[in-house]
Amino acid sequence: EISRRSFIGRTVAAAAGITILPSYVVSGLGHTPPSDKLNIAGIGVGGMGRTNLRNCKTENIIALCDVDWAYAKRCFDDYPDAKKYKDYRKMYDEMGKDIDAVIIATADHTHALTASHAITMGKHVYLQKPLTHSVYESRLLTRLAEKYRVATSMGNQGSSGEGVSLTCEWIWNGEIGEIKKVESFTDRPIWPQGLNRPQEEMVVPGTLDWDLFLGPAPVRPYNAIYHPWNWRGWWDFGTGALGDMACHILHPVFVGLKLQYPTKVQGSSTLLLTDCAPNAEMVKMIFPARPDHKDVTVKMPEVTVTWFDGGLQPTKPEGWPEGKNMNDAGGGALFHGTKDTLICGCYGKDPWLLSGRVPN
Incomplete structure (x- = not known):
């Protein structure tokens, strides 16, 4: 005995089977079915x-x-x-x-x-x-x-790129020896920083819900200096140049050197304000020695990692190619080893050795 509903369902399914291919067949033809x-x-x-x-x-x-x-x-x-x-x-x-x-x-x-x-x-x-x-x-x-x-x-764009992989491979293979010093920097901020809170209260644009933008932040009057995009330098909304770019530039440092938490941190900056990140800063972090690792052929001693932003850069090491810009796509990192110095750009891109040698 077949109910009306099951009869209709079977009939429709049979008719559909004439023209509709199963999803695995469609996938095999190089197309992804909507259901997948x-x-x-x-x-x-x-x-x-x-x-x-x-x-x-x-x-x-x-x-x-x-x-x-x-x-x-x-x-x-x-x-x-x-x-x-x-x-x-x-x-x-x-x-x-x-x-x-x-x-x-x-x-x-x-x-x-x-x-x-x-x-x-x-x-x-x-x-x-x-x-x-x-x-x-x-x-x-x-x-x-x-x-x-x-x-x-x-x-975190670039974290799975070839540059990060190559940087790690050279470090782990001992191409530059033991690393006790790393310097890194960004050319940010490229948005307003080092400012006092504006006194002017502007009319909120009709297309913007300012209350929803503020979310969990303390209430403050709208000003165009905060939004769009320029919120990065204001502590209530953003994390400044370090928070914005260190995840890119220090990624190969943390992965390549297998870092976890620092034991000491020291910072200095331009005028420190309560509402806004400083124009420029330098932060020095000391990380303890890491244990031997099966993938690493070189010892990993205590290492000092220094961060610069706001136009500050590390001093170019001896042997730096004349006229070569240290800034590569927004910043860079220098790994100073006992045998050589490895340099990579922002996102770990395009690593190279100061000696000019190209590892096999």
Whole structure:
């Protein structure tokens, strides 16, 4: 005995089978069936978020959220079928059941809020650097990702590039000997820093929800010096030049030298203000010796790592090629070894040895 519903279902399935190929067949033809694509939502899509989403354009971009719809307009235009939001909480409430993964590129101070909410909903998260606004928040996200068993990644371009791999290979093979000193720098900030809080209170643009932008930060009047993009130098919203770029430039340092926590830190800077990061700074960190490692042929003694920003750079070592710019794509790092000096650019790109030798 066949019910009307099951009869119709079987009939429709049989008819569909004539024209619709199974997903594994479609995949075999070089196409991804819609059912096999991820449903992705973007939060903070006016700048880097738009670039991140563009790299996922093969997937289903189903929702977009930004507190400033004028700044986000280009991204909105990229995905006319995606539902638009200003408040990420409303987006999660309305579309949470349909979202597989979230790409987040908001201001630093709202990274942890938007990401932790997504993780506790069981959503996979790609979160732009710097990971969070504080150390506590980073540890919180780490614990949540482990608890909810979701895939997570920080937007640290270059971390998986050939330059980082080559730098690590040369260090671990002993090409420059033991390393006791590293110097690194960035050409940032390229946004306003070293400023006092502006006194002028401006009219909030109609396309911007200033309250949502502030999020967990203390309330302050709107001023165009904060948004868009220039929030990076203000402590309530960003982390300054070091927070913005050290994750790129010090990545090959931490990975190559297998660093964890420093035992001593000392810093100096231009005028230190309460609201805004300084114009320039130098930070010296001392890391303890690391134990022998099966992949490393050289000892890893105590090492001093010095960071410069705001136009400051390390002194060029003896033998530096005349006329060669130390700044490579936004900064660089110098590993001073007992046998040679290794130099790489921002993101660990294009490593080379001061001696001119090219390791095999």
